Amino acid sequence: MQTKILLDESEMPTQWYNVTADMPNRPPPPLGPDGKPVTPEMMGMIFPPDILQQEMSTERWIDIPDEVRQILSLWRPSPLYRAHRLEQALATPAKIYYKYEGVSPAGSHKPNSAVPQAYYNKKAGIKRLTTETGAGQWGSSIAFAGQMFGLEVEVYMVKVSYHQKPFRRSMMETWGAQVFASPSDRTASGRKILAQDPDSPGSLGIAISEAVELAMQDPHTNYSLGSVLNHVCLHQTIIGLEAKKQFAKAGDYPDVVIGCCGGGSNFAGTAFPFLADKAAGKALRLLAMEPSSCPTLTRGHFAYDYGDVAGLTPMMMQYTLGHDFTPPGIHAGGLRYHGDSSQLSQLVHDKIIEARSVNQLDTFRAGVTFAQAEGIIPAPESNHAIRGAIEEALRCKEEGKQETIFFTLSGHGHFDMTSYDRFFAGELEDYPYPQSAIEAALKHLPDPTKMG
Numbered sequence: 292m293q294t295k296i297l298l299d300e301s302e303m304p305t306q307w308y309n310v311t312a313d314m315p316n317r318p319p320p321p322l323g324p325d326g327k328p329v330t331p332e333m334m335g336m337i338f339p340p341d342i343l344q345q346e347m348s349t350e351r352w353i354d355i356p357d358e359v360r361q362i363l364s365l366w367r368p369s370p371l372y373r374a375h376r377l378e379q380a381l382a383t384p385a386k387i388y389y390k391y392e393g394v395s396p397a398g399s400h401k402p403n404s405a406v407p408q409a410y411y412n413k414k415a416g417i418k419r420l421t422t423e424t425g426a427g428q429w430g431s432s433i434a435f436a437g438q439m440f441g442l443e444v445e446v447y448m449v450k451v452s453y454h455q456k457p458f459r460r461s462m463m464e465t466w467g468a469q470v471f472a473s474p475s476d477r478t479a480s481g482r483k484i485l486a487q488d489p490d491s492p493g494s495l496g497i498a499i500s501e502a503v504e505l506a507m508q509d510p511h512t513n514y515s516l517g518s519v520l521n522h523v524c525l526h527q528t529i530i531g532l533e534a535k536k537q538f539a540k541a542g543d544y545p546d547v548v549i550g551c552c553g554g555g556s557n558f559a560g561t562a563f564p565f566l567a568d569k570a571a572g573k574a575l576r577l578l579a580m581e582p583s584s585c586p587t588l589t590r591g592h593f594a595y596d597y598g599d600v601a602g603l604t605p606m607m608m609q610y611t612l613g614h615d616f617t618p619p620g621i622h623a624g625g626l627r628y629h630g631d632s633s634q635l636s637q638l639v640h641d642k643i644i645e646a647r648s649v650n651q652l653d654t655f656r657a658g659v660t661f662a663q664a665e666g667i668i669p670a671p672e673s674n675h676a677i678r679g680a681i682e683e684a685l686r687c688k689e690e691g692k693q694e695t696i697f698f699t700l701s702g703h704g705h706f707d708m709t710s711y712d713r714f715f716a717g718e719l720e721d722y723p724y725p726q727s728a729i730e731a732a733l734k735h736l737p738d739p740t741k742m743g
């Protein structure tokens with residue numbers, strides 16, 4: 292009975308897969324403040340040329356530079372596991388597999404994009420990167436990647452997480468980054484929020500405004516984003532590409548592919564490489580799992596919206612809860628984002644990808660079931676994917692089907708144990724997102740047709 296399906300370092304993919312090439316409907320272009328498509332010059336203020344090219348590319352395959360593969364090989368290829376013990380615990384006829392991204396230095400999938408982003412910025416002569424971080428996963432990934440290529444890194448960390456997750460900050464500082472609680476008084480965007488609400492807990496949208504503002508002001512500073520954008524989803528496809536090779540080794544193939552979804556990058560990275568097979572007629576389901584408290588794909592509006600609170604980013608077509616969304620304090624910080632990747636949103640809109648939301652308490656129950664069966668303690672974000680896999684496995688049991696279920700375990704939960712403590716103490720709650728807030732968001736959406 293095989294448990295671990297491993298690849299040699301030499302079997303690590305040499306190219307990323309660009310889903311744009313295979314989309315029946317490509318997302319409409321990002322729009323600038325005048326309501327017209329943003330020019331490469333505008334984007335060039337905060338991104339290096341290679342990243343911009345990848346953002347707009349329609350090529351199916353894009354080479355992974357050797358310098359990037361060398362750093363990725365510190366932990367890649369990541370293992371694919373057959374979850375025999377979870378299958379037994381659920382008494383399901385289904386076969387469950389998971390790809391474990393917690394083996395990276397930062398403990399999640401995020402370094403898969405942080406490393407190439409740092410590389411391309413270094414190559415373009417950039418000295419410093421600014422970024423935002425929620426739970427600290429992206430911040431620590433870019434701190435690590437910046438250190439690998441000798442770049443300075445400034446991280447704007449959502450204030451509530453800054454205080455809740457002090458060890459994530461220590462990690463970033465160990466890798467040489469500077470970390471500021473956001474909203475901070477270092478930027479106009481931060482000062483404006485603080486003037487309105489000195490006790491603002493912060494949000495990803497606010498932190499993005501701060502990091503983008505600084506990058507726009509300094510030619511030696513660029514901005515880097517840990518999810519949502521096409522190039523981030525592209526870099527993450529190394530997950531699904533490796534998984535396909537591992538399934539070939541195992542002599543199996545998934546019927547359903549599952550990932551948790553915040554901005555969409557680990558889900559995209561997992562699912563997009565399988566999408567080509569689906570387009571070619573393979574019966575295959577792709578399922579994105581999100582929190583009921585931040586139900587972007589399942590209940591959001593499909594519309595143009597900003598990526599940040601201040602409206603400094605271009606408007607992108609996406610599912611959104613409104614760029615001024617303030618999320619409830621759920622414990623899967625990495626999933627508290629108002630919007631989603633344009634590519635993923637379009638594919639959900641076109642019914643090629645399914646989305647489902649789950650309550651916080653059910654995700655922790657799933658995470659504990661998983662940890663007790665398989666050993667690994669998952670990140671609260673990853674628990675959403677596990678919950679999805681368990682729901683599918685129980686459906687298979689009811690229907691008596693031996694389907695193959697595959698999900699990405701996006702990270703470990705070693706820095707999230709206070710959340711588990713609170714779950715065990717009965718202090719966590721479900722936060723169903725109110726319909727009134729969904730409707731209110733509509734009023735704040737920008738209308739690109741009335742700009743310029």
Ligand SMILES: *Cc1c(COP(=O)(O)O)cnc(C)c1O
Nearest residue numbers: 428518553554555556557625702
């Ligand atoms: C950031 C994060 C996520 C969610 O981000 P995506 O861009 O949707 O992948 C999921 N899991 C973990 C462990 C994370 O750190």
